[in-house]
Amino acid sequence: MAGKPSVPAVITIERHILHEQEAFPDASGALTQLLYNIALAGKLIASHTTRAGLADILGAAGHENVQGEEVQKLDVYAQWVIYQLTDHTGRLAVMASEEEKDIIPIPDKYPKGKYVLLFDPLDGSSHIDFNICGGRILAIYRRKTLSGPGTLEDVLQKGSDIVAAGYLVYGSSTMLVYSAGHGVNGFTLDPSIGEFLLSHPNIRIPETPKYYSANQGYEKYWSDGIRRYTRWLQGEEGAARSLSLRYIGSMVADVHRTLLAGGVFYYPSDTKDPKKPHGKLRLLYEANPMAFVIEQAGGYASTGRGPLRDVEPRELHERTPLFLGNRELVVKAEEFIAKYDR
């Protein structure tokens, strides 16, 4: 074309999602449309998140969620946005959210689709008042039941059944990182045009890890194996190198850094709260989707006793110990646990 400018092609998220769909000529387009809806919800939530200190949405909503944690106003907004953008589309059979006790049915008046959406509407919400980045995590599965309203059976699926998963991170810029099972791509929101642009194509976790990430404030509640593993990461216990520590306490941000810089993020079982013997993170809304992204980028995710993706969920809000990042670091955690925590 005459006068073609010599700038690199701008790849919008729409173009990228469509391009991925081309590899599947029989695809109905439902997954593609669902991913658009999710990107749109991300933009709406991002615009609220960055104005959180200005608008009347900062602070607590005044009630607790099913986990007994105080619900933030932004949680409420984020959940509502996702729900009302997707409930009527005929693409979903059922949804479930970290903030809701039960599954979220699709209203009777709307058609039911073949997918299931699980999400944590606003991860890291306890940090909102401190202007520290949070995010949103989601996973899409194919329904298991054949027709009618989706059920609990459709929601309680293993990580290995995930069709697509990803997260939004609201930091110095807003990013959407997702995988539909063919590698991981990252998109940065350009606020001037309101569009997610491909900024991190084909993300692979770097081979040389940089950081370990865990809440060491809880060390006294950890098992011997986890304590020794942490010392190994610090260069003791026969380790050949030491890693630097980074912990924000906002899972999306901590895992995002682990994905881009290499390293390991872990939230192990602990004895801090007898009601939460398996740590804090939720299998369905946090651990499984983030593990899917990490593994699609060449990493590995484990409960500390084996692959996370093989865990059969038994209930909606079940928690799991989690180790994810560079394969050799996660495998090392499994070795320490097997040796010292019988």
Ligand code: FDP
């Ligand atoms: P938050 O409570 O702020 O929503 O599971 C939620 C989570 O944050 C994760 O994002 C984060 O990794 C973890 O809790 C932090 O927990 P600790 O404060 O116990 O380290």
